[in-house]
Amino acid sequence: MKILLVSEYSRLHNSLKEGLQKLGHEVYILGHTDGFKDFPVDFPLVKKWDTGLLKKAKVAIYTIFGFDMSSYLTYRQFEKNKAKFTGFDVVQLINENSFYCQYYFEKKILEFLFQNNKKTFLLSSGYDYLNVKYCFENPTFKSAVQPFLLGKIKKSGFENILKYKTKPFEKLHQFIYSNIRGIIATDMDYHIPLIGISKYSSLIPNPINTKKLIFQPLSISNKVILFHGINESNYYKKGNDYFEKALHIIEKKYGSKVEIITTHNIPYLTYINLYDKAHVLMDQTYANDQGYNALEAMAKGKVVFTGAEKEFSEYYNLTDKVCINALPDVDYLVSELSFLVENPNEIIAIGKRARTFIEKEHDYIKIAEQYLETWKSK
Structure with a gap:
């Protein structure tokens, strides 16, 4: 054709x-x-x-x-x-x-x-x-x-x-x-x-072309790396205000146990390579399912805060998390981030499930x- x-x-x-x-x-x-x-x-x-x-x-x-x-x-x-x-x-x-x-x-x-x-x-x-x-x-x-x-x-x-x-x-x-x-x-x-x-x-x-997105199992030594890529034109549409407030609290709460990387309006190829060393990625709070940025990060084995409402889980018959359902709620985001920082093995497990999910449903x-x-x- x-x-x-x-x-x-x-x-x-x-x-x-x-x-x-x-x-x-x-x-x-x-x-x-x-x-x-x-x-x-x-x-x-x-x-x-x-x-x-x-x-x-x-x-x-x-x-x-x-x-x-x-x-x-x-x-x-x-x-x-x-x-x-x-x-x-x-x-x-x-x-x-x-x-x-x-x-x-x-x-x-x-x-x-x-x-x-x-x-x-x-x-x-x-x-x-x-x-x-x-x-x-x-x-x-x-x-x-x-x-x-x-x-x-x-x-x-x-x-x-x-x-x-x-x-x-x-x-x-x-x-x-x-x-x-x-x-x-x-x-x-x-x-x-x-x-x-x-x-x-x-x-x-x-x-998702997984041939171009290499999966590397996450390894966490002395700190959890959190990535927040901001497109200024969509700042409030994506709920970046909630992410920024939550990350500020996490930084104060955990200090050297976390590293936060924030970028603004960078080209696509630069963006996907910059978050390579991150463990957790902030995507958006006003979604029911994952958009393209979230899926590509999941393909790389990252834990992504994005849309994952029950309709999504039911549609794909998921019983375990492949990403974190993000909400426009600072306290909720802080709670979910805190759990991951304090339980790094869960980050590694979700990252593996994320890649498996992409290979199965988005090839x-x-x-x-x-x-x-x-x-x-x-």
Whole structure:
């Protein structure tokens, strides 16, 4: 099959591509490289007029005329190379705003892809119309909507999620929904809101290329190393405020028994190598299941504080912890961290189970086979 994967912001599509290629398929990725993370793509799109004076000019033009220059320039890049994006057996969109464009230009790009390729599928691997609708209607459901409703995130810093509540993005959702063969969820955070939706195909776990993520059994001598990687743009959405407070208490409580490594906005390859010597990694507090960063750390045998609600454990029939379910609660986080610091053998045991879990449920070739089966059945 000839397959086009649209957009990348976690390495999901790169790992899926590697699995599909192992199975003999021709695969390309089109999209932005996602800023400082700098993920590889075959057909890169550059988001222009997005910094400095040009960004100020863009804002002014948008304020006066309602016209977004970045969207227009992304569309022009696509239009210039559109002959390369035809004749695919499958096109898969990473979400409902894969090109980060306004409704008008996003729709024009999608129209071309829908009309010039055989099948299109949509991933629910991030926020979209149906997911955001569910999260606001169910505020006890763990999601980034919770810190927003608590007033921790300003409206201006939440536009990338709030946009899905606007009429243009509702129209875009309806347009995409009427043209796709199916929706695929990548974990429980996206599966649960889609239950009962007619075009929902299934949950297919995130693919992890364990060949590129070497497992080294944890060894703890005189201190436990805790790693906290912060993406400033998602600071409150990921619950980093709770992690920082908890880690501060742990540092005071245990002193030289712990080492805490904190990073800010570093490229993907630097990030995954920096936490190599860590035993425990802080991921996010507002999740029901593991996102991509957590899964890759688990593949390396780290103990990860992330989403692991009962729906996750029940889905995979787990009886022992493969990670720590994180909550937006400082006292709870301190308690869980304290237990690990005082029981290093448990860190080693969870780390081993984490790697085994990834190999069993997230192997990139097995996952690629699940995608192929779903694509062919629709």
